[in-house]
Amino acid sequence: MRRVTDRLRANIERVISGKTEVVDTAIVVLLAEGHLLIEDVPGVGKTMLSKALARSIDGTVRRIQFTPDLLPSDVTGVSIYNRTTGAFEFRPGGVFANIVVGDEINRASPKTQSALLECMEEKQVTVDNVTWPLEQPFMVVATQNPVEMEGTYALPEAQRDRFMAKVSMGYPVEEAELAVLQGHTSANPLDDLAPVTSADEIRRMIAAVNQVYVSPTVQRYAVALATATRTSPHLLLGASPRATLHLVRAAKATAAVAGRDYVLPDDLVRLAPQVVAHRLLPSIEATMSALDTTAILATIINQVPIPDAGRA
Numbered sequence: 001m002r003r004v005t006d007r008l009r010a011n012i013e014r015v016i017s018g019k020t021e022v023v024d025t026a027i028v029v030l031l032a033e034g035h036l037l038i039e040d041v042p043g044v045g046k047t048m049l050s051k052a053l054a055r056s057i058d059g060t061v062r063r064i065q066f067t068p069d070l071l072p073s074d075v076t077g078v079s080i081y082n083r084t085t086g087a088f089e090f091r092p093g094g095v096f097a098n099i100v101v102g103d104e105i106n107r108a109s110p111k112t113q114s115a116l117l118e119c120m121e122e123k124q125v126t127v128d129n130v131t132w133p134l135e136q137p138f139m140v141v142a143t144q145n146p147v148e149m150e151g152t153y154a155l156p157e158a159q160r161d162r163f164m165a166k167v168s169m170g171y172p173v174e175e176a177e178l179a180v181l182q183g184h185t186s187a188n189p190l191d192d193l194a195p196v197t198s199a200d201e202i203r204r205m206i207a208a209v210n211q212v213y214v215s216p217t218v219q220r221y222a223v224a225l226a227t228a229t230r231t232s233p234h235l236l237l238g239a240s241p242r243a244t245l246h247l248v249r250a251a252k253a254t255a256a257v258a259g260r261d262y263v264l265p266d267d268l269v270r271l272a273p274q275v276v277a278h279r280l281l282p283s284i285e286a287t288m289s290a291l292d293t294t295a296i297l298a299t300i301i302n303q304v305p306i307p308d309a310g311r312a
Helices: 002-012 020-031 046-055 072-076 110-122 174-184 199-210 216-230 241-257 265-275 284-288 293-303
Strands: 036-039 061-065 077-082 087-092 099-103 124-127 130-133 139-144 165-167 235-237
Touching: 002 020, 002 046, 020 036, 020 046, 020 139, 020 165, 020 199, 020 241, 036 046, 046 061, 046 099, 046 139, 072 077, 072 110, 072 124, 077 124, 087 130, 110 124, 110 139, 165 265, 199 241, 216 241, 216 265, 216 293, 241 265, 265 293
Parallel strands: 036 139, 036 165, 061 099, 099 139
Antiparallel strands: 077 087, 124 130
């Protein structure tokens, strides 16, 4: 597990410099069978990260460029009448791949965004009353610009809740930006990026992650964190049961990557800002006080007692 994840990390960091934490989160989400949302301003490497992750795995990859005129059928697929056979034939859409790169997802209309709901949650697509299973592993890596920019639509709560984690690239440090100038001006580094693992190996790693032990104490701690967000006076919308499940799954993947076969409470604490914060909605009073969901969640984590670490 650690050998393969080290290869993945090193391969992605050939393209993305100085963002080890973001790269690690992307790998954890992949092994936890989740989906990743990358939000930041243009030009900081959101699409580059998603492409680097996709190219590091020897599996099928498709990119969907979300635009205002994109149709749901462009995402899921459509049935086309074949005059020769006299029957309708299904033409798969962009989601039929192991890694689906959704570029600028919030530039598409809410109707088109909703085409991803079924495939992200149930790993299948239903068109004309026929259900088509998706390839495994299946991961959506979506990028978006901040919602206050022109020409964008805010992701609905149901859509945000299906993303296991949300990360922000941030601006690179000076050394990393100099490395970009030296390595990206003469050629595209993605052209030389070769796969370092296969889809079969990822499937075996996912099976190993599923066997990681989560003690009842850690499970109760995860539920306590979620319950605290639902009762917080600073939040209109707390964490859903799906958020709790995603938090535990991500913690299991983190433990496996670290070489452990059990989850620690610290795994939940470390992952909560990426896994839970983007699902929360602040109250009007919190918004007027300039409190974002990350700050509110940090306060909640400090208030919920952390149980004793250990496997039992």
